[in-house]
Amino acid sequence: MKLLNKLIFFIIMIFLILPLVSMILWSFFSSWGTENLLPHNFTLKGFAYFFNSQDYIIASKSVVYSLLVAFISLVLSIMLSRFLIKTNFKYKIQLESLFYLPMLLPVVSICIGSHKMFLQLFSGCSGLIVILLHIYFSLPYSFKLVYSCYEIWGIEQEQVARGLGASKWKSFYLINVPVYFKGYVTGFIMAFIISYSQYFINFFIGDSEFVNFSMIMTPYITGSDRNISSVYTLLYILYGIVIMVLCSLIEKLFNKGRNV
């Protein structure tokens, strides 16, 4: 069994690490002939291009938008979860299922369908439309994670706290938030990843005003310059990793000295 576990681990690591190693090498070298074991012609051309073309501003803005979307999705997820866990009504399961629909519906259909309606409603505010659609697609993921926490833990501890004299707000931030914080961070990260990786919404609705990292990266990946496309992909991953590490750090700092 141990051997099988090791083998599975090894296979998974190969699938994860090999493409990454190849991409990292391509980021620093301009050519890698089929007859060569290793790439050659060391270059920082891709990185220079990224920073000189000011694409890093677009990338950073893209991260900020995604953080905003993730935050709104998390707040909505908490509110929805609390509502669903507190109330009992006839069509509760059906309503809950509705929240997961964006996971199943094709992005293209939603974008095309909502494009006309949103333009009529929020004419000239393509930024708002883009953010609303990002929330629409990231909310089900963060909601699923947050709601699972509520389904497991319930809200009895908050009710105990209230019975002991804590106000609604105090029982939320003194009892609920520390206990659920890991779930909230996970929901936030998930929403961030979904928003950060959206391509079609920005491409279709955002026009040239709301260009995100996925949009600037795509032409390079489909193009022939492997060095630049590898640099952009690597930086795309790095931005995401930095956010995830920061979230984990915040979670660790928040729960420091707590037994959660």
Place this chain on the structure above:
Amino acid sequence: MSFLALENINYTIGKNKLLRNINLNIEKGQLFSILGPSGAGKTTVLRIITGALNPDSGKVVLDKKVINDVPMEKRQIVMVYQSKQLFPHLTVLDNIQFGMKMKKYSQSYVDEKTVELTDFFNMKLHLNKYPSQLSGGQQQLVALMRALAVEPKVLLLDEPFTGLDNNLKIYIRDFILKIHKQFNITIVMITHDKEDAFIMSDKIAFMFEGEIILTEAPAYLCNKTNVNIVDNFLGDIILLEDGKIVFSDKIINIY
């Protein structure tokens, strides 16, 4: 007028009528049990008393005041849940002091009360531990300490012996009786265990399918009540002359 009363309480979810016309009168200082099989609606009654649920109709009266619209934190009613629900991120000490701090009691009073409770419950050695480091019985004691720390008008106990082995159950049961005597507090306990109800209670309400079937003193319930559901649930109980009862071949004292 009773100290705690439920008047014509009804509660429905969808088409399910969970509580039908519930009427209860509980005197001050009484240990009142609501006995009944699982799914009878016992916990729902307690949740309505705490304010966690709002009844569709009817009144909850505490100390001559209708408290339907009083928020949970102002009712002075504390519930000890079946699953204890200790705050996992706080130590035993912080759990005990939580309510007193929320009510903004002076630090000297908080310290004094903590010492009194830890001495009474003999939990001094566990104050800096987290709930996960305690046994089930110790967790139950901490939940009781935390509830008593705020000196509630009414203490609600939701199946307090669930998950405890027999020895521990007897220990906690005696402890609750000791608390009742020492603090002269009104206790409403729900249980599906008739032995617990008979041993501990001043009065027992029998509940079945969302209705209170009858409310009587344990000694009365030793005789046949002529209510089939109750008689079938309780089985054969024989009241002895010295106030003891024979219950499932066991002789027990009624307090």
